[in-house]
Amino acid sequence: MSKYVRSLLFGLIAMSFVLTACGTTATATQAPATTSVMPADTAAPAMPAATTAPAAMADWSKATSLADGGGMDALVAAAQKEGNLTVITLPRNWCDYGDMMDNFSKKYNIKIQDVNPDGGSADEVQAIKDNQQNKGPQAPDVIDVGPAYGPLASGQNPSGPNLLAPYKVATWDTIKGSKDDTGLYYIDYSGVLAFEVNTTVVKDVPKTWSDLMKPEYKGQIALPGDPRASNEAAQTVYAAAVNNGGTLDNIQPGLDFFKKLNAEGNLLPLIADSGPIAKGETPVSIHWNYLALADQQTLNGNPSIQVVYPTGTAWGGYYYQAISAFAPHPAAARLWEEYLYSDEGQNTLIKGFCTPARMADMLSRNVVPDAAKAALPPADMLASATIPNPSQLTTARAAVKAQWDSVVGLDIKSGQ
Amino acid sequence: MKEKKYNLWAIFWATLALLYFFVPLYGTFDFSLRMEKGRLSFLAYQSVLSDPNFLASFRYSAIMGIITVIISVLIFLPTIYWMYLRLPQARPIVEIITILPFIIPVIVYVFGLIRTFSGPPFQLTVTPFKTDILITAGYVMVSMPYMYRAIDIGMRSIDVRTLTEAAQSLGSNWIQILANVIVPNLRIAILSGALICFATVIGELILGDFLVRPALGPYMVEAGRDQAYQPAAMAMLAWGLTWICLGLLQYFSRGRASAQQLTGR
Amino acid sequence: MAEIVAKINPTKAVNRSEALAPLWNWVGVLPFFIFIFVFLILPSTNLFVGAFQDRNGNFTLANVSVILDPYVLKSYSISLQISVITSVLGGVMGFFVAYAITIGKAPAWMRTILMSFSGLAANFGGVPLAFAFIATLGHTGFLTAILRNICFPAAGGSQTCPFDIYQAGFNLYSVTGLTLAYLYFQFPLMVLTITPALVGLKREWQEASENLGGSSAQYWWNVALPILWPSILGSAILLFASAFGAYATAQALTGGSIYLVTILIGQQIRGDVLNNPNEGYALALGMVVIMAVCIVGYSILQRRTVRWLKS
Numbered sequence: 001m002s003k004y005v006r007s008l009l010f011g012l013i014a015m016s017f018v019l020t021a022c023g024t025t026a027t028a029t030q031a032p033a034t035t036s037v038m039p040a041d042t043a044a045p046a047m048p049a050a051t052t053a054p055a056a057m058a059d060w061s062k063a064t065s066l067a068d069g070g071g072m073d074a075l076v077a078a079a080q081k082e083g084n085l086t087v088i089t090l091p092r093n094w095c096d097y098g099d100m101m102d103n104f105s106k107k108y109n110i111k112i113q114d115v116n117p118d119g120g121s122a123d124e125v126q127a128i129k130d131n132q133q134n135k136g137p138q139a140p141d142v143i144d145v146g147p148a149y150g151p152l153a154s155g156q157n158p159s160g161p162n163l164l165a166p167y168k169v170a171t172w173d174t175i176k177g178s179k180d181d182t183g184l185y186y187i188d189y190s191g192v193l194a195f196e197v198n199t200t201v202v203k204d205v206p207k208t209w210s211d212l213m214k215p216e217y218k219g220q221i222a223l224p225g226d227p228r229a230s231n232e233a234a235q236t237v238y239a240a241a242v243n244n245g246g247t248l249d250n251i252q253p254g255l256d257f258f259k260k261l262n263a264e265g266n267l268l269p270l271i272a273d274s275g276p277i278a279k280g281e282t283p284v285s286i287h288w289n290y291l292a293l294a295d296q297q298t299l300n301g302n303p304s305i306q307v308v309y310p311t312g313t314a315w316g317g318y319y320y321q322a323i324s325a326f327a328p329h330p331a332a333a334r335l336w337e338e339y340l341y342s343d344e345g346q347n348t349l350i351k352g353f354c355t356p357a358r359m360a361d362m363l364s365r366n367v368v369p370d371a372a373k374a375a376l377p378p379a380d381m382l383a384s385a386t387i388p389n390p391s392q393l394t395t396a397r398a399a400v401k402a403q404w405d406s407v408v409g410l411d412i413k414s415g416q
Numbered sequence: 417m418k419e420k421k422y423n424l425w426a427i428f429w430a431t432l433a434l435l436y437f438f439v440p441l442y443g444t445f446d447f448s449l450r451m452e453k454g455r456l457s458f459l460a461y462q463s464v465l466s467d468p469n470f471l472a473s474f475r476y477s478a479i480m481g482i483i484t485v486i487i488s489v490l491i492f493l494p495t496i497y498w499m500y501l502r503l504p505q506a507r508p509i510v511e512i513i514t515i516l517p518f519i520i521p522v523i524v525y526v527f528g529l530i531r532t533f534s535g536p537p538f539q540l541t542v543t544p545f546k547t548d549i550l551i552t553a554g555y556v557m558v559s560m561p562y563m564y565r566a567i568d569i570g571m572r573s574i575d576v577r578t579l580t581e582a583a584q585s586l587g588s589n590w591i592q593i594l595a596n597v598i599v600p601n602l603r604i605a606i607l608s609g610a611l612i613c614f615a616t617v618i619g620e621l622i623l624g625d626f627l628v629r630p631a632l633g634p635y636m637v638e639a640g641r642d643q644a645y646q647p648a649a650m651a652m653l654a655w656g657l658t659w660i661c662l663g664l665l666q667y668f669s670r671g672r673a674s675a676q677q678l679t680g681r
Numbered sequence: 682m683a684e685i686v687a688k689i690n691p692t693k694a695v696n697r698s699e700a701l702a703p704l705w706n707w708v709g710v711l712p713f714f715i716f717i718f719v720f721l722i723l724p725s726t727n728l729f730v731g732a733f734q735d736r737n738g739n740f741t742l743a744n745v746s747v748i749l750d751p752y753v754l755k756s757y758s759i760s761l762q763i764s765v766i767t768s769v770l771g772g773v774m775g776f777f778v779a780y781a782i783t784i785g786k787a788p789a790w791m792r793t794i795l796m797s798f799s800g801l802a803a804n805f806g807g808v809p810l811a812f813a814f815i816a817t818l819g820h821t822g823f824l825t826a827i828l829r830n831i832c833f834p835a836a837g838g839s840q841t842c843p844f845d846i847y848q849a850g851f852n853l854y855s856v857t858g859l860t861l862a863y864l865y866f867q868f869p870l871m872v873l874t875i876t877p878a879l880v881g882l883k884r885e886w887q888e889a890s891e892n893l894g895g896s897s898a899q900y901w902w903n904v905a906l907p908i909l910w911p912s913i914l915g916s917a918i919l920l921f922a923s924a925f926g927a928y929a930t931a932q933a934l935t936g937g938s939i940y941l942v943t944i945l946i947g948q949q950i951r952g953d954v955l956n957n958p959n960e961g962y963a964l965a966l967g968m969v970v971i972m973a974v975c976i977v978g979y980s981i982l983q984r985r986t987v988r989w990l991k992s
Contacts, residue, residue, distance in 0.1 A: 086628075093642035116625045117638045120953040123523070127626070130527040133535030136542045137628045146953050160736045201821075219820055219847075226937030226944070229952035269854045269938035270819075275812050278644030279447060280821045291642075299644060302453035397954055405752060408938045426785025429777040430795060433868070437798050439824065440865065443816030444809070446823050491716055498709035506710055508980040512973050513717055515918070518926035519968045520725050521946060521961075528724030553720040562803070565874050565919045569912045573881025605877035611800025612873055619804050648816075651809045655801060662797040 061330035064183060065168045066338070069331075072170075075338065076108060078331035085112045085332040088127055088140040089119040093294045095189055096352025103348065104339050110332055113137045121145035121231070125153045128163045132326045141333035143322050146231045147178070148393060150185035150320035157390065165325040167334055169341040174361035177318060188340065189290075189354035190318035192377055192385050193239050195310060196272075196292035198283040200303035206284060208311050209243045209257070218265050222272035222282035224291075227400050231317070236286045238388065238396055239315035248388045251396040259407045269408060278303060288317060289377055290353035309377055316385030343367050355382055441655070448648035460649035464639075470650070473635035474618075474657055480548075480631070481617035481661075484555040485610045488563045491556070493606075496567050497598060500576045514564040517557050522622045529554055530626065547627055554623045559616040563609040570605020574598075607669045611662050618658050732963040744963035753945070757967065760925055760942045763856070767863040768920035774864065775871020775920075776913070782872070783879040796876070799869035806866055807929030814862050814934065818846070818853045854935050862930050867920050874919060878912035910986045918979050922972060942968060 060078055063069035069078070079085075085104075092098030101112045115138060116123055124143040131139035143153070151157040154164045166183040169175075177187035197205050202220065206212055212221055225233035241247075241254025261267040270276055272285030274295055280303060287295075289307060296305040321340065327333045339345045346356040350372045362368050363379075376382075388396065451460040464470055499506055517525075533540040533550055540546040579601070583593045599606065624631030632654060640647030735741045747753055782792040817824045828844040835841035852858065882905055890900040906913075928943035937944050942964055948954070949961030 091641045113628055115628055118641055120951055122951050122956050126527055130531040131534060134530060134541050138530055138541055138626060158736060228954055229948040231953035234954045269936045271936045274642050274644045276815060279816060281815055281819045298642060401955055405940050409940055423785045426781035426787045430781040430787040430791045433778045433795055437802055440813040440817045443823055444813045447816045491713060495710050495713040502706040503710060508977060512976050515922045515972055515976060518922040519972050520728060521965060523951060524728050525724055528727050532724045557721050561919060565915060569874055569915055570877035572912055573878045604880050608873040608876055612803045615800045615804040659797060659801050662800045666797050
């Protein structure tokens with residue numbers, strides 16, 4: 001072999017050794033954490049053990065409640081035997097899911113993999129679909145999806161195959177809000193839209209939707225996404241509609257509002273992520289209140305953020321929890337749901353500034369810490385918040401898809 | 417014959433390129449220093465490096481990068497060589513195939529990988545090692561356009577037919593020709609392909625994400641999600657480390673000066 | 682005579698033993714095709730088949746016919762325009778930079794840095810790249826601030842600061858800004874792929890041209906460029922495909938206001954609002970067809986430029 005090829009191979013092997021040596025110290029100090037970067041080594045030993053535990057696993061994958069499977073203790077035992085849980089698209093800062101996962105992991109000694117923490121509901125449904133035969137750590141056990149995706153994943157609307165397993169948690173009756181009768185999907189938390197204002201840059205904080213039109217906010221207002229791709233952004237357009245003369249059945253005024261905002265030069269096409277917000281590039285943006293409050297907490301004054309609930313009609317939004325019908329860890333999945341809907345789980349959601357589904361029940365039994373209660377928006381605002389039903393959402397969505405390009409679309413020929 | 421020491425036209429373009437590369441990076445760097453309100457500090461970097469998973473993920477991605485480069489070269493080099501010698505008619509088909517990874521959305525591809533290989537008879541997703549095989553194949557595919565084009569252009573620039581005939585007339589077999597004649601002449605081309613291939617694997621996000629492997633991309637997204645300053649610091653660190661690795665790659669593939677004389681420059 | 686014919690048309694069989702060659706030739710590329718079939722075609726069948734199916738798996742042409750909608754055609758057109766603009770600009774710039782680090786003899790330290798950094802930059806994209814440009818040229822970017830603060834004393838005791846780029850009409854969140862961001866990964870890609878070709882230009886050719894009295898410009902126009910042309914075309918097609926398939930950078934920088942096909946596909950396949958993945962597959966299939974047509978055109982063009990070159 002030529003000298004050159006030999007030296008190249010030597011160099012590559014040497015680099016591999018150096019990198020391996022560098023890494024051994026790191027792996028030695030790695031704590032068994034619930035981060036997604038830990039390879040699910042325990043998934044492998046679980047496979048040969050399957051021959052001794054098929055009875056327990058099969059039971060729980062068909063269980064529709066605690067009673068079906070033999071009670072909480074049996075569930076915990078079965079889940080611990082599975083040893084793993086795969087969740088999907090749960091950012092750590094979203095409703096404090098980070099703490100939720102860490103606490104669950106510590107309490108029951110179950111490792112959690114979080115696949116695709118930065119994705120959308122469509123990814124979650126597609127992941128269930130394509131992982132049907134997969135018993136590895138890539139297949140999601142539980143999902144947390146937007147309002148359109150509960151009916152979609154269950155095949156109810158639009159019609160299609162059912163990907164979910166029905167299950168009613170022990171506290172089912174105290175869950176207030178939208179939930180499927182057979183337990184295929186159920187509301188977990190809700191919030192309202194608010195303005196997230198960088199008060200280091202913006203001194204005069206906007207208080208209403210029409211304030212946004214003021215010339216002093218030129219080039220300062222941004223949406224949380226593309227309304228054709230991001231649920232949060234689409235809801236923003238809808239909220240603007242309702243606050244500018246539209247109704248739940250008519251989103252047109254919202255589209256007109258943003259068209260005018262864009263024509264005035266107030267609207268930036270940029271997506272308002274935490275980077276641009278912190279930089280000051282998008283000082284005024286519209287987000288779910290829990291995300292804005294979490295941002296405020298993380299940034300900790302650098303820059304200082306103020307969360308403003310715009311006067312007018314408050315706009316509410318919620319998400320669904322569901323268990324995959326093909327979950328490789330069915331007992332762990334059900335234990336997760338039980339935990340999430342327990343007082344401890346619901347209080348974790350409150351810590352993340354989300355309003356949990358069992359809020360009313362928890363308030364009536366006085367189990368919410370006062371400090372946490374104070375951080376949430378006033379109860380009457382949440383109660384009166386407008387929430388569209390699925391068919392209204394569908395119509396609105398079609399309008400956004402058809403018209404958004406004419407609202408903000410840039411034409412190359414315009415020389416922009 | 418006039419022999420200027422330095423060519424002004426060349427220096428102009430080199431300087432422009434350097435500016436274009438580093439000025440936007442300075443923007444990110446400047447932002448990453450501002451985690452503490454009112455003063456510049458490396459707080460964001462401390463926060464990033466305090467998590468051992470960062471370096472562990474980088475190590476994993478770097479090793480995968482090296483493996484991907486080796487496998488890519490092993491597959492594409494003989495194929496392109498053969499195509500040049502014996503099978504020019506295959507070029508359009510191969511070109512279309514090698515450009516496909518740019519056009520097929522990676523998210524569709526990764527779901528396809530999972531669907532095809534997670535069930536029986538393959539079951540490549542149940543153990544970490546088998547999933548590594550799957551993800552390596554994915555990485556080879558994702559970097560295929562770059563590697564193919566680099567080797568293709570390199571192969572075009574040397575006189576493959578003459579070299580092969582000369583080596584054959586001296587009694588070499590195919591392996592010897594490839595290893596001793598073709599590869600040294602393609603040093604720059606293979607290096608170019610290897611550089612982008614390695615950087616592609618390090619920066620790759622979706623494959624590592626959905627196949628649940630501890631790669632750098634998914635780690636950075638998860639650790640930086642909803643943070644403002646740490647992603648900038650992580651990006652700078654990741655780029656810096658990657659650049660060092662690329663520099664090492666370049667250094668190890670210098671070869672001897674005489675290797676260049678075969679092509680005359 | 683037979684040898685001369687064989688050299689000019691190496692693939693035409695000149696005697697009977699070579700007539701068997703064509704079939705045997707395909708065996709050499711078999712490993713490649715098997716690898717591709719198993720790891721690229723098989724996983725991607727969902728795309729090719731799903732384009733013609735509806736949500737429940739029944740055959741339908743509805744998704745494919747979406748391509749004929751005016752706004753979809755417009756998005757293909759915008760994608761093509763951006764791809765052509767950035768690949769031409771990136772190609773030209775990359776060519777000169779590659780020249781600088783090979784033949785042009787730029788200082789060695791510049792060459793090393795540029796070559797290795799090109800590998801890194803060719804793969805930049807998405808949110809980090811968009812953010813780098815926002816932090817530099819955005820409303821609050823550091824370069825914008827520096828330029829804005831270059832002030833000169835003006836008449837009447839006040840100051841004039843003529844370098845406010847946003848006052849002058851520049852806007853990062855536009856096609857201009859997107860082009861600047863795309864160039865960041867386009868020109869390094871050109872640098873990396875065309876460097877081997879530039880290195881392959883024999884010095885003797887330039888010396889011979891000068892000996893015959895030709896100027897540098899004549900050398901480039903009559904000798905070097907025709908030789909390099911097939912490689913330049915190859916790199917250009919790579920740049921074009923790279924821009925055509927890019928998605929994350931445009932999404933992060935302009936939030937979907939520049940309506941590329943890839944953004945449309947992303948909305949259908951990954952979005953939270955519209956969810957018709959089959960429509961996304963159909964649009965992606967359209968992109969594959971366009972790319973295939975471009976490659977066929979490029980192959981024809983290449984064969985004509987290569988005709989007189991050996992091999």
